[in-house]
Amino acid sequence: MHRTKVRVAKDALDANATIAAANRADFDRAHVRVVNLMSAPGAGKTTLLEAVLARGLDGVRAGVLEGDVQGSIDADRLSALHVPVTQLNTDPGFGGECHLDANMVRSALPAIDLGEIDLLVIENVGNLVCPAEFRVGEDARAMVASVAEGEDKPLKYPLMFRTCELVLVNKIDLLPHLDFDLDRFLYNLDSVHPGVEYALVSARTGEGVERFRDWLLRAANDRIAAPRAEPAASRTTEGAPA
């Protein structure tokens, strides 16, 4: 018996990228645009979605795929707005994973009627690390960072902040009560992801929510310049003039 070296040279997340591409092809065929919405737990993803869906999307038919480790609290909240909501739990079945991956989203596809929607918002599991690693077949990525989290977060979680096409800075109604340095946050954000689009919002007061709504409409109408390439694994050329 002897040992042999076998060359592999494969991205470790190659299998996920393949399934993500299959998901995206299915969405494309159904003419559904897909947004992956991410944040830390409690940053306000669901409340922002509620605020935006309550305003309506100018005839764009939205659906939500709600990712959670357990339960259907968020899905129940959103179904009150009469949009089709599908719950996807990572526990049981997916080992209680702290993020959605392409395979989990694929498993949920039979439960989603792609014919009745134009835009699918996938609300990921609250987490600033893992969801950034796993493309699920989305066209664009948005994240919520609340001012209660501190201005250093872009520097601590660069992978997440770099991977999104939109950063929603939420809970700005709390600014008078916090030591949060907004200028410093925006400086850190720009250091990690130069020129990224952002919006100052408060899901609670409704301030700035219009910006999120406009962005979703642009995403639905295929006007977000998200890279078509799959994950952040390969070398990327960035910041090139459009």
Next chain:
Amino acid sequence: MHELSISSAIVDTAVKHADGRRVTLVSLTVGALRQVVPESLEFYFEIVARGTLCEGARLRQTLVPARARCAGCGPWELEPLAVFRCPRCGEAAAEVVSGNELEVESIEVEEEACIAPR
């Protein structure tokens, strides 16, 4: 904590390429931008590998430093902070030269399908 799911992906990739043979070594390149904690990855790898062809295999991690490049001024290090604006002129990085890698480079397998003494 994404080390757990990354470990599973590594084991799956290695098993696929092992073609039924027992794996003794998995060589991985990890870019600094992937925020992987090597000790944590090793810990989870050992657990996830149990009951697969990778059981007992060693995980060798080659860490790749993160660097970006400015079109005008040249390269800079993205450590300790991942700042993607050129430290000299402030322009956005034209390119991330390295640091995004997360690749199973190679595996070492036992050629004969016999039960190895442990």
